[in-house]
Amino acid sequence: MGDCGPDDPYFLGRDEAETERLNQQHRFLLAISGGELIHPSIPKETISAVADIGAGTGVWLADLATILPNTPLDLHGFDISAAQYPPDSVIVVPGKARIPLAVHDALVPYPPEHLGRYDLVHIRLLTAGLKKGDFPVVLRNARSLLKPNGYIQWEEVDTTTFCTNQEPELPAITTMRNTLIDAMLKLGLWPYAPPTVYEEICAGGFHKIYRETYTTEGKEDLRTIAPKWVAGVMRALVPSSMVVLGQAENDEDAKTQVETLIAEFEEHCKSALALASFGVTAAQRCE
Numbered sequence: 332m333g334d335c336g337p338d339d340p341y342f343l344g345r346d347e348a349e350t351e352r353l354n355q356q357h358r359f360l361l362a363i364s365g366g367e368l369i370h371p372s373i374p375k376e377t378i379s380a381v382a383d384i385g386a387g388t389g390v391w392l393a394d395l396a397t398i399l400p401n402t403p404l405d406l407h408g409f410d411i412s413a414a415q416y417p418p419d420s421v422i423v424v425p426g427k428a429r430i431p432l433a434v435h436d437a438l439v440p441y442p443p444e445h446l447g448r449y450d451l452v453h454i455r456l457l458t459a460g461l462k463k464g465d466f467p468v469v470l471r472n473a474r475s476l477l478k479p480n481g482y483i484q485w486e487e488v489d490t491t492t493f494c495t496n497q498e499p500e501l502p503a504i505t506t507m508r509n510t511l512i513d514a515m516l517k518l519g520l521w522p523y524a525p526p527t528v529y530e531e532i533c534a535g536g537f538h539k540i541y542r543e544t545y546t547t548e549g550k551e552d553l554r555t556i557a558p559k560w561v562a563g564v565m566r567a568l569v570p571s572s573m574v575v576l577g578q579a580e581n582d583e584d585a586k587t588q589v590e591t592l593i594a595e596f597e598e599h600c601k602s603a604l605a606l607a608s609f610g611v612t613a614a615q616r617c618e
């Protein structure tokens with residue numbers, strides 16, 4: 332369960348199991364988006380300096396180092412917590428990059444040495460820690476990291492889209508999805524991130540804006556992995572949500588209730604395809 336509260340609104344945990352889930356999730360998000368770490372509108376050959384905000388375990392940066400054609404690379408991760416960073420807060424990709432990972436709150440201006448330094452700023456899945464009014468602040472600070480004409484790529488899951496391709500909807504799915512949305516709203520967090528990211532980028536000093544929605548719908552190759560991913564998200568988020576909403580007495584009770592719902596969902600997914608969608612907005616900084 333997350334440590335969410337007034338001082339740390341982040342809604343996920345940061346233990347070993349959550350670290351493993353983030354790394355597995357990275358593979359799933361790549362699969363759903365056609366294997367593209369960088370949106371096709373961003374020319375890879377122009378990218379050598381990259382900042383990743385809310386870097387988590389650093390898994391996206393580590394993969395990125397292996398596909399960028401340029402050397403030397405200047406890759407840097409930032410996160411409000413170092414709890415999921417590898418030892419010494421550094422990732423070494425032999426022959427490609429040494430990636431330092433720093434502690435920094437995305438709502439706070441960055442130190443001068445990082446301003447105007449990066450060709451690309453990447454943000455993925457900050458929703459579990461952001462209120463609606465935080466989005467323009469994160470974007471303004473992210474923009475300050477970019478060189479003139481640098482690119483932003485911001486990716487968020489749409490919390491409201493969890494369902495399957497079968498009607499009528501399984502009540503267990505309705506319960507888990509609505510519990511999560513209600514708890515986020517109660518905590519002041521914002522479950523409708525992808526459209527908000529797009530709107531803020533449109534208003535925030537960017538042009539050449541591309542918006543993409545990736546979904547599991549119609550992707551038979553994701554039939555096995557999609558329910559596993561959804562179950563992982565629900566396991567990570569719904570027990571805390573139940574406690575926040577007073578629907579469970581404590582963590583243990585909440586986890587037991589969620590395991591029952593997940594078992595029903597997994598049974599249902601023996602014939603149904605789990606649906607989820609993932610929104611990406613990519614754009615170029617303009618003055």
Ligand SMILES: C[S@@+](CC[C@H](N)C(=O)[O-])C[C@H]1O[C@@H](n2cnc3c(N)ncnc32)[C@H](O)[C@@H]1O
Pocket residue numbers: 341343353354357384385386387388390391409410411412415435436437438454455456457459460461
């Ligand atoms: C769901 S994880 C995603 C990690 C990574 N971006 C990925 O896609 O694998 C969200 C991360 O955002 C970080 N985070 C939450 N609020 C933040 C803030 N205000 N500033 C910087 N990082 C934050 C959390 O600590 C966590 O590591």
